[in-house]
Amino acid sequence: MAGTRKDSADIRYNSNTLSPDLFYQSLFDHNPDIIFYMDVRGVIVKSNDRFSETLGYDTGEIVLSTVEKFLRSKNVPGYREALTKALSGDRQYLKTTFLHKDGRALKFHLTLIPAWSENQVIGIFSIAENITKNVLLKHALKDSELLFESLVNEAFLGIFIIQNGKMIYGNPKLYQLLGIKMNTAGLNLWDYVRQEDRDRIDILNHLEIGDKGVYLSFRIIKTNQTEIEVIAHVKKINYQHKETIVGSIQDITERKKAEEHTKYLAYHDQLTGLSNRRHFEEKLQQEVVIGQTLQRRFAVMFVNIDRFKYINDALGHPIGDKLLIQFSKKLRELFDASTILARISADSFLLLLPDIVNTEQVIEYAKKIHQLSDTPFFIEDYKFFITMCIGISIFPNDGEDAETLVKHADTALYKAKELGQNKYQVHTPTMDIESYKTFKLSSDLRSPLTLNQFEIYYQPKVCAATHQITGAEALIRWHHPKWGNVFPDEFIPLAEELGIMSQIDQWICQTVCNQNKAWQEAGLPAIPISINISAKRFLETEMITDITDLLVKNRLDPGYLEVEIVESTLLENNTAVIAVLDGLRKKGIKINLDDFGKGYSSLSYLMSFKGKINTLKIDKSFIDDLSHTADENSNFITKSIIELAQYLGMNVVAEGVETLEQLEILKSYKCNTVQGYLFSKPVPADAFAELLKKGKFDLPTPENTGTSTPRENRRKYFRIDLDSPLIGLITLIQFHGNNVQLGKNGILIENIGLGGLRFLSDLHFGIDRKMVLEIDTKILGEIVTFHGSVVWMKELKSAIFQYGFEFIINETERSVLAQLLNKLSILAKQKVIAPDCSFTTLSVHQFFSEKQQNPNNLLE
Incomplete structure (x- = not known):
């Protein structure tokens, strides 16, 4: 320092x-x-x-x-x-x-x-x-100048300054957008605006200095006559003591194309080009609002291609995709632009049909869709005939919101599939009753006590020629504490969904093996008994071991146990299932192919089962059509199945035989074995043991196959037997103390009195006074409503039940009813057809078939 x-x-x-x-x-x-x-x-x-x-x-x-x-x-x-x-x-x-x-x-x-x-x-x-x-300020100013110059010159926006209508400055991008040379003298920017859009820039005449800038969108015609979409931001300022317009222009042509493409992808199925679920739901929501405002009806269709999964698995997804594209195109051609079509899953489609007049109009559309099955689809070297099942719901009858309408169309589709291939089904309120029952059963199936409520019923298989019992089919029944006897088709699908079907299958096998061995030790004739195995169970590797262990445990010879597999399971999982079947056959267990013809098979496909199937069971739908007066082609198909199966070394069982005529025809076709209500419905083990003791059935006669009317002589009140049944509507209103609000289902009322009535239904109700039902019918112009409970039930045919219904009624109501029934009785005695009643001349089969297709307005 x-x-x-x-x-x-x-x-x-x-x-x-x-x-x-x-x-x-x-x-x-x-x-x-x-x-x-x-x-x-x-x-x-x-x-x-x-x-x-x-x-x-x-x-x-x-x-x-x-x-x-x-x-x-x-x-x-x-x-x-x-x-x-x-x-x-x-x-x-x-x-x-x-x-x-x-x-x-x-x-x-x-x-x-x-x-x-x-x-x-x-x-x-x-x-x-x-x-x-x-x-900092100096640096900022310098940086700002450099930054501004860089931004302006390199900007992707066109930037301009206009005074007195002429452009005094434009950056390079602006000239590029217009397609002209830089610094073109005397340029009027607005001359390049498309003529049809020039009214959009009139707002500039009303801008004031200091006003907030405005955004404008318009199209520009470039010097090469190409067109671009632009968006401009424009503002008026005071610059050099003059009114000056400053602004920017952005080319949004590609962005708009991208937005349109993105919107298209967001709302359309990429494979078929149809709408997707999201787009369909938005359109459906809009149509609900329109329908509510204008009191306009519309329909929702749920379309599903039958067996599409099999096509995909067998031939590969590329073939399946091409089939979907062709099908979608043909489907689109059936409807005008007002109909919304959407693909919502691999093989399912939703349709929105606006402004319909009536249900019949929708049914005609369904029939048009089914006509697509008449012509083949050609994909590469393959020729396809496809079928579709369709579920239909109608606004406002079947729901007043989008979610309910789709749900009911889906439920109707499920019902259509139960009827077979290429069917359609209009939603009916009865599906709500079934849904309610299904919900309750689903909850109860999870209970560990459920197995204690199961019981095995046995239906004999009878030699068509001698009427000797040659075997039996084991059928599970569920004795529900509230719903009464629940049939397998009501709870088996639920058990499969819940993942407990394997447990039930094992219980069935154990029970049947134990029972059959007990009958043999009691000295009854030794017969094979068949059990039905679920599709999922066939894919479990331990199934063969489990069944073999049960046979050993019960000391039952494998020849007395048969396994039945439904046709659809065999076709959808061919390789895996065949391996299991071969394993069972090696153990000495015979294999039955159940419900042949109900699903997908052709006679030629039957050839591939030679040596793997012991018995072929012909589906009931073929047997129902047998008659001496039927079309020759109808009988010929059944005869051909029998002959081909026997040629392949298979025994044949005809399911669902109910008439002597059917039996005689089957005997003439040399059918080995029959099974059906003509001889016996499924019965409990004790009752079947009595049948085994007898060993054979007497030849049924028309007299002893008739239906007796139970409890006729024990009634307190008189009944009027109706020459033609009355159509009624039934619903469940109270279930074990809980009030419920469900839809109504069509029934046929056979007789009616002051204490109750007898009706037919295709629904299975339990015998339970804690289940309160409501029935409406029309008598002499009056809609009469009855409340009561089922007190007895009899199954007449498969899926048709006869019920005794006891009224819950006070004496005042009974007195009013007595006057009405007295008038009806007088007319009946005079052989006069009572006017303005809901009588029907349809057969039972026709009624329950046709009311499923169109249940509306049954009492009108």
Whole structure:
């Protein structure tokens, strides 16, 4: 450090060193810049308040410190050089950087002024001017200019300035958008706007200086006559004392195309080009609002291609995709643009048919869709005939919101599939009853006590020629504590969904093996008994071992156990199932193919089962059509199945034989075995044991196959037997103390009295007085409503039940009913057809078939 250390008196501010002039003291203390005084060693002796205010240090941290303490390290050498020169007597100026106490760097102009006394430098006066803001501002301005120039020149927006209608500035992008050379003189930008869009820029005539800018969209015709979509932001300002329009233009042509494409993908199925579920639901929501506002009806169709999974699995997804594309195209051609078609899953489609007149109109559309099955689809070297099942719901009858309408169409589709291939089904309120029952059964199936409620019923298989019992089929029944006897088709699908079917299958096998062995040990004829195995069970590798272990455990010869597999299971999982079947056959267990013809098979396909199937069971649908007066083709198909199966070394069982005529025809076709209500319905084990003791059935006659009417002689009140049944509507209103609100289902009322009535239904109700039903019917122009419970039930045919219904009625209501029935009775005795009643001349089969297709307005 220049200079020598002096006595402390030399550096004290007193009369011996500096004159205490008030003027200079004020200048020191109140200067807007930092002022401080250093001794010849560079130690700060005194500073003004601005030092602390600007750099954040206390006075005690400043005084007796060197300036280097407050400088950025790289600025220290320059400062020391300037200080040395100042101590030599030369005034110094430098730019340097001080550090704030919090670490911030601040720019300063630092002036070092020598302090003289007696021709000797005794210290340094320092003035530090804070130029941080100036530096930052200067840099910011320079950066802003560079940035603005860069942004404007490289911007993807066209930028322009217009005065007096002419463009005085345009950036390169603007000229590129217009397709003209840069700096074209006298350019009027708006001349390039498409004629049809020029009215959109009229708003510029109403803009005022200072107004918020406006956005405009229009099309520009470039000099090469191509067209682009643009969006512009325009504002009016005062520039150089003139009204000036400034703005930007962006080419959004590709963006709009991309947006349209993105929207298309968001709302359409990529494979078929039809709408997707999201788009369909939005359109359906809109149609609900329109329907509610205009009181307009519309329909929702749920279409599913039968066996599509089999096509995919057998031939591969590329073939399946091409089939879907062709099918979608043909489906689209059936409807006009107002119909919304959507593909919502691999093989399922939803249709929205707006503004329909009646249900019959929708059914006609369904029939048109089914006509697509009449012509083949050609995919590469393959020729396909496909069928579709269709579920239908109608607004507002079947729901007043989108979710309910789709749900009911789906439920109707499920019902259509139960009827077979290529069927359609209009939603009926009865499905709500079935859904309610299904929900309750689903909950109860999870209970560990369920197995204790199961029972095996046995239906005999009878030699068609001798009527000897040659075997039996084991059929599970569920004795539900509230719903009564629940049939397998009601709970087996639920058990499969819940994943407990394997447990039930094992229980069935164990029970049947144990029972059959018990009958044999009791001296009854030894016969094979067949059990039905679920499709999923066939795919479990341990199934063969489980069945074999049960045979060993019960000491039952494998020849007395047969396994029945449904046709659809065999076709959909061919390789895996065949392997299991071969394993069972090696163990001595025979294999039956159940429900042949119900699903998918052809006679030619039957050839592939040779040597793998012991018995072929012909589906009931073929047997129902057998008659001496039937079309020859109908009988011929059944005859052909029997002949081909026997040629392949298979036994044949005809299921669902109910009439002597059917039996005689089957005997003439040399059918081995029959099974059906003509001989016996499924019965409990004790009842079947009695049948086994007898060994054979007497030949049924028309007299002993008739239906007796139970409890006729035990009634308190008279009944009117109706020559033609009355159509009624039934619903469940109370279930074990809980009130419920469900839809109604069509029934046929056979007789009616003051205490109750007898009706037929295709629904299975339990015998339970805690289940309160409501029945409506029309008698002599009046809609009569009855409340009551089922007190007895009899199954007449498969899926048709006869019920005794006891009224819950007070004496006043009974008196009113008595007057009405008295009038009806008088007319009946006079052989006069009672007017304005809901009689029907349809057969039972026709009624329950046709009301499923169109259940509306049954009492009108």
